[in-house]
Amino acid sequence: MSARAARPSPSRRTVLAAGGITSAAAALAACSSDGGDGGSDGGGGAAAADFEERGPITLAKGKDTTGKLAEFLDTWNTEHPDEKVTLIELPESADEQRQQMLNNAQAKSDAYTVLGLDVVWTAEFAANQWVVELPKDGFPLDELIPSTVVTGTYFDKLYAVPFTTNAQLLFSRTDLLEKAGLDGPPETFEEMYAAIETLQKEDSELLGFGSQYSKYEGLTVQTASLVASAGGELFDDKGVPHADSAEAITGIQTVRDGFDKGFIPQEALTYKEEESRQAYQDGRLAFLQNWPYVWALGQAEDGSSKVNGKMVASLVPGIDGPGSSTLGGLNLGISAFAKNKGTAVDFIAFMVDAVQQKDWGLATSQAPANAGVYEDQEMLDAFPFFPQLKEAIDKGTSRPAVVNYGDVTQAVQEAAYSCFSGEKDAEPAMTELQTQLGDLAQG
Amino acid sequence: MSATTPEIVTRDGTVLQAKKPKGRTAGSIVIALGMAFILVYCLAPFYWMIVSALRRPSEGRSTELIPSPISVENFVAVFDPSNHFARALLNSLVVAGGTTLLVLVLGVFGAYALARLDFRGKVLVMFLIVATSMFPVVTLVVPLLKLFSGGFEWFPVNWINTYQAMILPTISFALPLAVWNLNAFFRQLPVELEQAAMVDGTTRFGAFLRVILPLAAPGVFTTAIITFIAAWNEFLIALTMVNAPLMQTANVAISKFTGISQFDTPYGTKMAAGVIVTVPLIIMVLVFQRRIIGGLAAGSVK
């Protein structure tokens, strides 16, 4: 190393000082300009949103591979050349979509106008004022299925309009039903377990019943469904939790019994929608509870499905009768930071109109929110299970409509998973859940 | 290493023959086995990725070791117009290439200063540089988004959907390793080399460019490759800063692939895209790896 003595250059202090001052100044400026991140006032009450402004807008939604959405946008854009809609595609996973919308809200960016909101985000987005209250008369709400409109409502105000909805069905196999001696799909868990027992005597490799029991949002879907099917509810309409009610415990216990007796395979703890569908489609699983998308894939004739032609759909199994499925679907809301909200309202009304809804249903096989579409003959021809689906939606139950949904769903997942995996029994798990939900409900 | 027994010339001029190492063949076998192990280790999961991509789209989860029928549907689906994948690859190239170039320039300058120049606060500077690698990236995302979308008055730019919004943060993530790495390489080379060159009349920096840099070529090229790959694989910043389909990088495009339904994780297309995205990197390395060995042949203290 050279023996040159270090020259005491003023530039070193300048550099380090410059760096330090920049950071500090930046911090101070940032802090003073908005009083800390995430803390600024939403600005006025929800009703003050300006719906007169018109102009170009954007739609932020997950990708559509059918090309139908692009068609809709073309139709709209041709009719409204000054109020064009641009599509902004969000990542595939719902969590990432929400994160993107959250980031934009934090940055108060006007990049997204119309948001494709999962049904469970309504309360959160409304309470945080990331979406604006919508004028009820701007949309044909009476044409939409009532239970779906509920998912877009918060504190009796409309914050999101249902675009598509979804409910789970029970998928059985005609050949296995015959073998088990049933003349139709089972309506209760008891019936189903009895059938599985008979079937497993002949074929011990057969996995009985499967649904989504991995530790993710799908588990909350299952739990809400089980509790509702047993006659209970996780939260009542005043926001008070009832997770430790006798009905709730019965609901959870039913599935726990299935695991204990081998009617539900252990690997179901790793199932999400796709894993369970694959097991059913490969012929290893006898009964599947899943969203209706599995129908088209299961009936494929190219050899990828071993159950094509043998599928039958019915309402999900319950305790004393057919059960209640949890509702899924997508709602459309308007970002609080966007411009041209007037155009956005009309665009949403366009999307939920019967014509578009039927078109969308035929192209994507997603369940439309518009009730009239379910009577259409073309739809019934294309999707023979639609009557059951409509019934399931009518009888469907919502997941908790709470503001801190993230915390609540995690608590529910922990409780359900610990019970199903055998770590805890149903009663202590649900009692603990009740305590946690109570703490969370108080904010 | 030479194949013949090496000759050593000691200081007083005598020529020695080094002993021929015993167990040479046994050593070669061990080395060969080792190479085979490395190949299998690195490529087995990659083989699985290729195989998964060559299945039919609805058979994503199959565990057959060789798919039958072999189907290139997934590869075709990757280049579906709605994915803008070719454009995304180009964007990735621009971002990764730009990042690597700038990182090398900044890194070489910075590492030179740290390795060869004496100044007070050197330890502090090195600590500051590495400290920036200690912060989880996810917490940087929202402030950066706000920064680059003009959310602060002292930085009045709107760089959303631009290359610089992706390149600048990525440079910051890659710089610390580059600076430290290059520093370590430069320090390995004795100062006498530059001094010898300077005796011939070149400047200090000229000596550095002409003598040290070529010798440190393995280090420089390795840093370049590591930086390029890190920038190529960057996801969070690219996702946050860009929402226009024509500006997104390949990783972001892959994250938006959908299957046939909203629950269908499109394993097939994502694996196919993974193969497509990895292959150029491997080709690039094959091209540049000669330079990595090449630096060695330049000779040394002679």
Add this chain to the structure above:
Amino acid sequence: MAYLLLLPTLVLLALVVGFPLVLSAWQSLMQSGKGIDPATGLIIKGDTFVGLQNYLDAFTGAGAGAGFWNAFWNTTLFTVIGVSIETVLGVAMALIMARAMRATGLVRASILVPWAIPTVVSALMWQLIFDANGIANRLIGYQVLWTTEGWQAKAAVLIADIWKTAPYIGLLTLAGLQTIDTQVYEAAKVDGANRWQTFWRITLPLVRPVLVVAVLFRLLDAMRMFDLPYVLLGRLRSGQTLSMLATDAASKTDFGAASAYSMVLFAYICLVAFLFVKLLGADVIGEGNRPAKSRRAARRQRATSEGSLP
């Protein structure tokens, strides 16, 4: 002059990382309002200054801080076991590749494959491999439920992570090995050193600076691990790291807690890095210029090429 060379680097880092870091530190001292107005249902906004409450909650595991110690333990486990195995494997790979005569191009390119595959894709690939009915279980012959709570989940993360990063260390070490003058090896052979002595006394000290940097940065990355466990294991407690905990809190708009976790992680990493460099890598920073403080350091100095070669 030196400062001029370093100025662009420092300014860029200050802007992109320093500034959000300061912001985050400030945020960690606040809690966002969570109370709901009973009339409108809207959240009463506003941050309140709570001092170190977020940190206290984390350390005592109260309320929002419930998962802290679990995440802390996971982070530590993944780092210690992961980086140790990666280093051993990586150095072994580098040594093998340095000695091999043929097919180095192919092996060198393939060594990059694990590192080159984008994490968004490789995490998905491992998800496929570790599926309950996937190829891993098929090869083992037993159905291990990798993605359920328990040690197997941690093992899955470790396997995937080590696979990806051992070659990274290997590549950096290889470059370091190739900068060593072959004459050093010849001299060692003349002196009669066997392979093990050559490795331990000559190779390792000479490649130490490069290896230390590689391992140091791997430590930093391992402690911030996020993508892999997130995609592979999702919400499982067995796989949750501190980074995931911070992200989770941020996604639930609990920014105070998220910032607090990030700051704690930052401090933890600083501590680990400091200890590491202190114990192993002092000469990388430049303290090797001064006369050695101990005999061991003096021997080290002599062994590196910064001293004079005999």
